[in-house]
Amino acid sequence: MLQDHAKGAAPGWEEPRATAVVVLQDGTVLEGYGIGAVGEADGEVCFNTAMTGYQEILTDPSYAGQIITFTFPHIGNVGTNEEDVETVNLAGSSGVRGTILAAPITDPSNWRASRDLDAWLKSRGIVGLSGVDTRALTALIRDRGMPNAVIAHDPEGRFDIEALKARAAALPSMAGLDLVPMVTGSQRYDWDETSWAIGQGYGRRSASTHHVVAIDYGVKRNILRLLTDAGCKVTVVPATAGLEDILALEPDGVFLSNGPGDPAATGEYAVPVIRELLDRKVPTFGICLGHQMLSLAVGARTMKMHQGHHGANHPVKDKTTGKVEIVSMNHGFAVDPATLPGNAEETHVSLFDGSNCGIQLNDRPAFSVQYHPEASPGPRDSHYLFARFVKLMDGAKAAR
Numbered sequence: 001m002l003q004d005h006a007k008g009a010a011p012g013w014e015e016p017r018a019t020a021v022v023v024l025q026d027g028t029v030l031e032g033y034g035i036g037a038v039g040e041a042d043g044e045v046c047f048n049t050a051m052t053g054y055q056e057i058l059t060d061p062s063y064a065g066q067i068i069t070f071t072f073p074h075i076g077n078v079g080t081n082e083e084d085v086e087t088v089n090l091a092g093s094s095g096v097r098g099t100i101l102a103a104p105i106t107d108p109s110n111w112r113a114s115r116d117l118d119a120w121l122k123s124r125g126i127v128g129l130s131g132v133d134t135r136a137l138t139a140l141i142r143d144r145g146m147p148n149a150v151i152a153h154d155p156e157g158r159f160d161i162e163a164l165k166a167r168a169a170a171l172p173s174m175a176g177l178d179l180v181p182m183v184t185g186s187q188r189y190d191w192d193e194t195s196w197a198i199g200q201g202y203g204r205r206s207a208s209t210h211h212v213v214a215i216d217y218g219v220k221r222n223i224l225r226l227l228t229d230a231g232c233k234v235t236v237v238p239a240t241a242g243l244e245d246i247l248a249l250e251p252d253g254v255f256l257s258n259g260p261g262d263p264a265a266t267g268e269y270a271v272p273v274i275r276e277l278l279d280r281k282v283p284t285f286g287i288c289l290g291h292q293m294l295s296l297a298v299g300a301r302t303m304k305m306h307q308g309h310h311g312a313n314h315p316v317k318d319k320t321t322g323k324v325e326i327v328s329m330n331h332g333f334a335v336d337p338a339t340l341p342g343n344a345e346e347t348h349v350s351l352f353d354g355s356n357c358g359i360q361l362n363d364r365p366a367f368s369v370q371y372h373p374e375a376s377p378g379p380r381d382s383h384y385l386f387a388r389f390v391k392l393m394d395g396a397k398a399a400r
């Protein structure tokens with residue numbers, strides 16, 4: 001499967017030896033050239049269709065336990081920098097385990113670049129390879145669903161393919177896995193960083209009005225920045241924070257973050273706390289995993305998707321306004337809208353496949369979306385949801 005761009009180029013030309021392989025759970029072997037960390041990594045392979053923002057994607061903690069293949073062939077051409085990192089807690093590492101690329105990584109061409117992608121992947125322990133026919137791999141995922149796989153990278157090109165096949169076949173399904181403990185923070189902390197635009201003097205930070213406690217199931221940095229831009233004083237607490245810990249902070253609202261793994265597997269600790277907060281009518285806003293957990297807390301069910309949604313160009317309709325927004329997505333599970341209780345209304349829907357993309361409760365001040373309104377990467381169409389959360393807290397305060 002090595003790409004044959006140079007084949008027949010000169011007499012005596014020999015195909016370079018594969019220095020990395022991906023072995024899928026069904027025994028499919030794809031060869032390529034190793035990039036990033038040397039060694040082996042395993043996880044569920046998903047494809048991401050974003051054309052830009054690979055650094056934000058590769059540092060989104062929601063990808064813990066996964067390997068990302070990009071459908072856009074030229075990944076790495078603008079290098080990497082210190083700013084476009086979405087992890088908050090994982091100093092020097094990432095959630096994602098590995099990456100699979102089509103074209104070789106070229107020299108970075110961007111004034112912000114401080115390092116090339118290959119060295120950056122290595123520094124974060126991400127194992128990868130290029131030279132793979134990622135169109136074929138994406139077609140395979142569309143046919144059969146997201147497979148488990150092992151990537152092995154050895155500069156000497158020595159692989160025990162049979163052992164890798166056995167290992168890939170034995171990996172557990174993502175369904176049932178709680179991966180939040182791998183990426184949540186261990187300490188409570190205050191957050192005060194605003195978004196890039198405000199930092200550069202282009203935007204305006206709203207006056208500080210509400211105290212938001214953000215529960216960190218693997219939170220992305222730009223969510224915390226946008227809550228801050230919207231005028232919130234933000235305190236981040238670990239995923240295991242109990243009801244009393246949260247109420248002691250006297251929140252005007254609670255934010256439920258994105259995160260990795262199967263939402264149904266967080267039912268033991270996270271969902272009961274959310275249920276209690278809802279019962280106390282604390283204004284609540286959830287994103288992605290937070291949306292799934294809010295839905296679970298009101299009695300709905302979540303299900304594993306066939307190929308999931310991972311990209312920066314997904315059309316979603318806000319049924320409350322009739323407007324269509326183009327959004328950033330990263331999820332492999334979804335809320336089954338047929339299981340939503342009578343007090344929960346579907347507010348957003350995917351125009352790609354009709355899947356549920358948002359809910360609001362009619363009897364309590366709470367709403368959530370399945371996609372990533374903070375973007376990073378992706379369009380900014382959905383930033384309005386942060387203002388909607390502030391309005392919800394305004395209303396709750398006025399009613400007190």
Ligand SMILES: NC(=O)CC[C@H](N)C(=O)O
Nearest residue numbers: 062258259288289332333
């Ligand atoms: N971005 C997220 O929060 C992902 C949520 C969940 N892990 C899923 O894959 O559906």
